[in-house]
Amino acid sequence: MSMTILYTVLTLSLLGAVAALVLYQVAQRFKVFEDPRIDLVEAELPAANCGGCGYAGCRNFAETLVKSDSFDGLFCPVGGNDTMARIAAVLGREAVAKEARVAVLRCNGTCEFRPRTNVYDGTKSCAIASAIYSGETGCTYGCLGFGDCVTACTFDALHMDEKTGLPVVEDDKCTACGACVKACPRNLFELRKKWKGNKKIYVACSNEEKGGVARKNCTVACIGCGKCFKVCPYDAIVMKNNLAFIDSDKCKLCRKCVAECPTGSIIEIGFPPKKEKTAEETASVSN
């Protein structure tokens, strides 16, 4: 009996020892050195794995950050400057502060302003619809309204407005990761400078057609008249392809262009209510 126990114990111990030896050898041979800083950097990242930085997930970005010599072109749009500063501290480098940005839809072709010319009955996806035709309205540049951007947004910052048929960005949730920019087959999203109080002034139109054609399909289209361009005191407005564009880095929010626009395609958001007179003026111009 006692011999049985002895044999058992011996056999098991031997087996254990052999297994330990093999494991040790294997561990030595296949050891992979990994920079411990990668884990530290990854811990600072938001772990959203959105790909907004241009890399495949936060881990991949952390590896790139550790390997690279400077932060040039490397930025986590979700974490923003705070995160980048903390990572810089971990790696002992200088962080370059970037201005906060927010996604803006450059189309205001709501159901009211842009009448439908046909009905789409296929799969509700902008990518699929735009691959077969120009969309439910006469405008071949504007929002298709099937919400690919909403699906792409991992931060719940986008939703479709049932009334207007356009997606709405919630500025506080938007991290400017750029997922919607990539998802939109019409390239309607732009990452613009984020002002305090979520103030915004931008041309809510991307139509590059001639004024008359654009206007026929959508009453709030930019007709490329160039009035805003002339009035802008800061050279922030560029005219290209019958379309005005306000450079958010140069714009000082003076709001002079808003009143000038004959179609009301320049939108201002987040400003205190205007004096009544101005409102009437704008109304009379745009009608």
Next chain:
Amino acid sequence: MSKLLTVSPSPHINSNQSVEKLMFGVVISLVPVFLASLYFFGIGALIITTISIVTCMLTEMIIQKYLLQTEIRIRDGSAIVTGLLLAFNLPSNLPWWMVVLGSVFAIGIGKMTYGGLGNNPFNPALAGRVFLLISFPVQMTSWPLPITSRMHYIDAATGATPLGYVKEAIRNGETVSDAMTQLPDHMQMFLGQMSGSLGEISALALIIGFLWMLYKRIITWHIPVIMVGTVYIFTGLLWLIDPSKNAAPLFHILTGGVLLGAIYMATDLVTSPMTKTGMVIYAAGIGIITVVIRVFGSYPEGVSFAILIMNAFVPLINKYVKPSRFGKEVKHG
């Protein structure tokens, strides 16, 4: 323009098929089977079928409405098919609450836990049946006598199924030919005059249902024919080796659940392979496992287990058996 045109990607027409039509096609094909079970088992068949269908539908509805809070898709008819097939796999004297339990298991665990129609890896009706067989082995293997027990439900007189009888006889050292003298002849078996589950007894009714489903293109011939063929060949070989210990192949096909399994349970669209080659592998596997359980196992019947086991292999089959692509090999003729 007064009316707006509709635009969508091609194709612009569809075949007018729908899940409902498929499911109700199956239900219609089961009518002869149901009539046969009514004829042989009478009131018990009616009670069990009704309870099973109603419970299956209610379970699916309640789960979709309160548990998953999704759209209620009860109208697609898949729950009716599950209920019918579960009932057809039960003896006609099973207590009503066991039927309810089996139905709730079939739909609740067998189907809805995986995400509902189209996502379940195992045939829900068989899952329900095997659940009952393991939980209540005595009640699930007491078989009412045909015709004589028409007006009885729980109190029906019972007897062994031909398969059970033969297995018992072999175990007691008798030869198969001796045992055969005590059993109904092949014609009676073909028509369905023997003990067994509601739906498995009448080969005639099952074959009518099969032909209807083929005509309506609900299923293809591959699975039923290959499965029955495999059973025939395998049992035939065993029979040739030792006819005193093994029953004839035709006996194996006409008794037990081979036909019901081959025509209705193994061909379940959701849980069978996607390619023809895959179907052949799957059906042959079912045939082999069925015979192995029947001949070498302790259960007299093995179709349900065989189908469930092969169900588990379906994802693997789908992964490795691909249709041979057009233009894969270059032919110069």
Next chain:
Amino acid sequence: MLKTFPKGGVHPPENKLSAHLPIRQIPLPPSVTILLSQHMGAPAKAIVEKGDQVRAGQLIATGEGFLSGNVHASVSGKVTRIDEVQDASGYKRQAVFIETAGDEWFEGIKSDDILEKDFDIDGQEIIKRITEAGIVGLGGATFPSHVKLNVPRGKKAKFLVVNGVECEPYLTSDHALMLEKGEEIMVGVQLLKKALNVKLAHIGIENNKPDAIRHLKELSAKHEGIQVHALKVKYPQGGEKQLIRAITGREVPSGGLPVDVGVVVFNIGTVYAVYEAVQKNKPLIERIVTITGKDIKQPSNFRVRIGTPISALIEAAGGLPENTGKVIMGGPMMGKALGNSEVPVVKGTSGILILSDTESSRSIIQPCIRCAKCVSVCPMCLEPYLLMPLAQQNKFDTLEAAHVMDCIECGSCSYICPASRPLLDYIRQGKSSVGKIIRSRKK
């Protein structure tokens, strides 16, 4: 046993309402809009200017680039403007607008209907005339014909296959052409054979056109090296690869071209256009278009000048019915639904199909029940039920490994699906994304 391709395929209701109706000429439209991109490749370059007087058949734009083709004026009159116009997809394309005045033809063109058989031309000359005439594949793909005729070095054409299948339901333009212009088609086939330097031509016709088969068989007996084959009715037999498989038993390798198995395929309409170009010196400025639909008053086969607005054709066939749901350019399986009926006829327009609301509307999408019908109908033997979710989830690597690029977008899977799943919508999308990835890899 009738020949056909072995695997997959569907058989939708044929609905050939306009079969056996004679080809009718419709009055010249008051103005035409001639798109400059009526072929696969880059748009042709306009060589006329606003205010120019042109005659029918006059070259107005030259094809530049590999898959481009010449474009000719289809009527005589004045160029009113060169501007953007919505094409069938609704996007803006450059077009030449011509206001019709009289019907004067450009010199050298024989606009009569007299049969001419002049085989005393060499192959190079035939290809040159086809190139000048701006002929593209009239089946719908609009692949320039001269590119097909210039067989790449190292490859050799052995057969010419002529596609008279017309497997799309409703459409009958090729059928009408075969019945009325059989002799001309035979001449066209001989010319193409000469250009390709092949001995044998096969004409494939589906068995639902017995009169056309009989007619062409009779005619082909008088010609050397032309065989007419009756094929089993099965969609998508008009697909190049399926047709070659059905007639010659050869399979075009995945990612390859018909010429890889020694075959060049032309559509019946294209063959007729070749006849006209070579024998009559007439460029491709008109074609046969079927106007059809269950609620259309007079389904018809019209001979139409390129650039005629589709609305004019619909008017000539009795107007747009009240219950119109879709106006489709092409057939119901692969045609393009139009958002606007003012779109002009282009070289690739084989028919205009009007579907009612009920006929064309899509059913509610149900969950996949894994019935495997899509797998069994796929003529390329792919697994649509797998490709759709992969495309939905943007899994492009797996999609490519699952051979999504082999898909011919025939729509059989979406057609047959009992759960009404939009399989092709997603697969097409996935295919175009994978195509982009492959192209960027090559660069």
